[in-house]
Amino acid sequence: MSDLRADGDSDLRADGVRVLITGGTSGLGAAMAAALVDAGARVALTGRDAGRADDAAATIGAVGIGMDVRDEHAVERGVARAYDQLGGMDVLVNNAGIGMRTVNPRFMSEPQPFWDVSPDGFRDLVATDLTGYFLVARAVVPRMLEAGGGRIVNVSMNHETMVRKGFVPYGPARAGAEALSRVMAADLAGTGVTVNLLLPGGATATGMVPVAVDGLLDPTIMGPPIRWLCSPAAAGVHDQRIVAKDFRVSRRGGAG
Structure with missing residues (x-):
């Protein structure tokens, strides 16, 4: 489901909502973190480098946490710190990831066949982009269940890119x-x-x-839908695939 709509600015408020965003130091994560802070949420963002996470968080009034999503022990420590700093957690945004440039810097102009991908490069990307989602959700969900509820948002990409020539291991991950x-x-x-x-x-x-x-989307396109997903308006929304480019905001509650 992609053609969702927020009926005005009230559906884009997340006042007091406590949110953990992984991979929040740049790109989509940084854009979502800034949008949520602007919407009134209390945000903790993570990065592998603790100093970089602190710097990124300081610029928007969030909490920075050093956390390597590939490491289950680092994840447990990072999640525990997020709960301590935020006083709980209402929403987890699984976003941390690395891209094709880490295994083939020329992936757009010179696609690399899968048999030329290094095993170490394959493992590292999958550990970050797939296993990381599992490890962080695994650490958060029991706490959410004990608290009686919560929300998880997993950041994804177009299906076409998942099976694109030369996109191993990013597409499969x-x-x-x-x-x-x-x-x-x-x-x-x-x-x-x-x-x-x-x-x-x-x-x-x-x-x-x-x-x-040419034609790259601005990361801020993620702002309105993530604000909506963290707002009271999205209570009960479950198992949906939301495309930010198709998300609509109606200022008067009409058609977007």
Whole structure:
């Protein structure tokens, strides 16, 4: 489901909502963090480098947490700190990820066949973009269940990119994360913890794609839908795939 609508600014407020965003130091994560702080949310953002996380958080009035999503022990420590700093957690935004440039800097002009991808590069990207989603959700969900509810938003990408030539391991890792999200939604149905997918709807200017590519979406496109997903208006929304490019805001409550 992608053509969703917020009926005015009140549906884009998240006053007092406590949100953890992984990979929030740049790109989509930074854009979502800034949008949520602007909407009144209390935000903690993570990055592998604690200093960079602190710097990014300080610029928007959030909490910075150093956390390597590949490491289950680092995840447990980071999640515990987020709960301590925020006084709880209402929403987890799984966003941390690395792109194709980490395994092939020329992936747009010189696609690399899968058999030329290094095993170490494959493992590191999958550990970040797929296993990381699992580890952070695994650390958060029992706490949400104990609290009686919560929300998880897993950031995804276009299906076409998942199977694009030369996109191993990025495409398969993101496809796996999307499948994981749907299974999470099924496992959590009826528990009070909701799970939804959110994606930009096209390549974005995040640094993962060479700047020479035309038509890149601005990362701020994620702002309105993530604010809505964290707002009271999205209570009960579950197992949806929301495309930011198709998300509409109606200022008078009419058609978007």
